[in-house]
Amino acid sequence: MTGMHALFAAIVQMPDIGGQPNPFPVHHGWTWLVRIINMPPWAISPLLVQTFLSVAGPTMLGVYGRQMDKLISVLATTWIASVVNLSPLTVAGKSNLTTFIDEYRSLGNIRKCKGHVIKTC
Numbered sequence: 001m002t003g004m005h006a007l008f009a010a011i012v013q014m015p016d017i018g019g020q021p022n023p024f025p026v027h028h029g030w031t032w033l034v035r036i037i038n039m040p041p042w043a044i045s046p047l048l049v050q051t052f053l054s055v056a057g058p059t060m061l062g063v064y065g066r067q068m069d070k071l072i073s074v075l076a077t078t079w080i081a082s083v084v085n086l087s088p089l090t091v092a093g094k095s096n097l098t099t100f101i102d103e104y105r106s107l108g109n110i111r112k113c114k115g116h117v118i119k120t121c
Contacts, residue, residue: 046093
C-alpha cells in the first residue's frame with residue numbers, strides 16, 4: 001500500500017512538463033494530507049503520512065512554506081500522540097514519522113528522496 005502511495009506522492013509533486021499541466025497538481029496532495037490528519041488515525045496512517053512527506057514533502061514545503069511548517073507541527077504535537085499503538089505496524093510507523101519530523105526540525109528542510117530528479121540523456 002505504501003508503494004502505491006509513494007507513486008501518488010511522486011505524481012503530485014511533478015511539475016508541468018512540455019506545456020502539459022500535471023493532472024494531479026500539488027494541491028491534491030495538500031488536500032489528502034489535511035484530510036488524513038483530520039480523521040481518526042488508522043494503524044497504517046503514520047506510515048502513509050511519512051511515505052507521502054518523504055516523496056512530496058520538499059515540493060509541498062516549497063509551495064506552501066509556513067503553512068506546511070504549521071502542518072508538520074500539528075503532526076508532531078497532536079496527531080502522533082492520538083495514534084494508538086495497536087500493532088507493530090503502528091509502532092514502526094510512528095517511530096519513522098517521529099524520526100522524519102525530528103530530522104525536519106533539525107535541518108529546517110526536507111531532504112529530497114533518492115530518484116527525485118530524473119536525469120535525461
